[in-house]
Amino acid sequence: MRGSMVSANPDEARGEAWLEELAEQGRPLTDKSNHWRHNAINLASLALLLAVVPGSYLAFRRLPTPLAIAMMGLVNGTVVFSLFTLVVHEASHDQFLVVRSERLCRRLNDVFGWAVCLLFTRDYEVHWRVGHNVHHRRVLEDDDPQNCAKYVLEGRELLTKLAKVWLIPLYELEVYRLWMKGLDDRCPKPEASYDAGPWLRGAGFLVGWTVILFVPFREAPVATLITTLVAIKMAITLNFLKSSFEHGGGYREVEDQRLKTRGLIFPLKDLCFPFCITPYHWEHHLVPGIPWYRLPRYRRAIAHQVPDAWRDWIFPPGPVLLQRVLLP
Numbered sequence: 001m002r003g004s005m006v007s008a009n010p011d012e013a014r015g016e017a018w019l020e021e022l023a024e025q026g027r028p029l030t031d032k033s034n035h036w037r038h039n040a041i042n043l044a045s046l047a048l049l050l051a052v053v054p055g056s057y058l059a060f061r062r063l064p065t066p067l068a069i070a071m072m073g074l075v076n077g078t079v080v081f082s083l084f085t086l087v088v089h090e091a092s093h094d095q096f097l098v099v100r101s102e103r104l105c106r107r108l109n110d111v112f113g114w115a116v117c118l119l120f121t122r123d124y125e126v127h128w129r130v131g132h133n134v135h136h137r138r139v140l141e142d143d144d145p146q147n148c149a150k151y152v153l154e155g156r157e158l159l160t161k162l163a164k165v166w167l168i169p170l171y172e173l174e175v176y177r178l179w180m181k182g183l184d185d186r187c188p189k190p191e192a193s194y195d196a197g198p199w200l201r202g203a204g205f206l207v208g209w210t211v212i213l214f215v216p217f218r219e220a221p222v223a224t225l226i227t228t229l230v231a232i233k234m235a236i237t238l239n240f241l242k243s244s245f246e247h248g249g250g251y252r253e254v255e256d257q258r259l260k261t262r263g264l265i266f267p268l269k270d271l272c273f274p275f276c277i278t279p280y281h282w283e284h285h286l287v288p289g290i291p292w293y294r295l296p297r298y299r300r301a302i303a304h305q306v307p308d309a310w311r312d313w314i315f316p317p318g319p320v321l322l323q324r325v326l327l328p
Contacts, residue, residue: 086274097109113128121205248324258286261282
């Protein structure tokens with residue numbers, strides 16, 4: 001199916017009128033002039049997301065200890081993944097918080113982006129402020145810092161990697177180390193901006209997690225350690241699946257950047273990947289300035305206008321998606 005779709009018209013969509021028309025329909029949704037409403041949505045969403053962490057403890061504490069650890073790890077790993085979707089990703093587009101002054105807007109978004117990234121030894125400026133915007137222009141190319149084809153796994157390679165993450169103790173830490181090295185190597189370095197070296201990133205990691213884990217580690221050190229490792233496994237799993245579902249399955253073969261990604265339509269997509277960026281990834285790449293909470297409205301407005309020849313390419317049904325990603 002992948003081959004037939006690509007061979008049908010691999011170049012036709014480049015610059016085609018229908019893509020421009022659909023993008024034009026989305027541009028009014030980028031309006032964030034109601035700053036208070038936009039900021040309230042994002043700050044309230046962040047507060048609710050962070051409340052899930054103690055909430056998971058209260059919800060699962062009466063379960064048998066092994067089951068409680070597993071459930072809290074899975075939930076908290078999803079929270080970690082979602083922090084990057086909601087805060088870091090939106091901040092890299094200057095739209096986690098919005099104010100009238102462009103300079104202040106950028107600084108506010110940088111503060112939130114750095115706050116999350118330092119917890120995970122990420123360099124927000126290099127990996128996201130620069131790297132993510134290169135990704136939007138160079139999807140799946142060798143110089144795409146975030147999703148070059150080498151790091152978008154498919155088929156047996158994807159399944160093997162996920163099996164190792166879950167079955168080999170501490171393998172997730174090696175995966176994360178290699179991810180960080182890959183980002184450092186591939187991301188262009190900003191010429192006139194601050195580059196957080198390993199000492200600052202390491203200090204942010206140590207101080208941040210010492211504060212976060214001090215009380216639970218003092219009360220239950222073994223359970224806290226295991227829960228944290230399960231959470232890391234879950235966050236890494238979601239990140240692998242995110243990249244594969246967004247860009248995997250032969251999507252490098254088309255030339256138009258706007259057709260190198262897809263939207264997800266399977267049930268529970270928003271539960272698996274909160275805050276809309278992955279389920280509505282095609283719409284996000286078509287008009288990056290649309291806030292995450294308006295992407296579903298954008299899809300409802302334009303999905304029926306996608307030409308039949310490209311419908312399954314952009315919105316593959318669940319079985320087609322699994323065939324492209326898991327059985328390429």
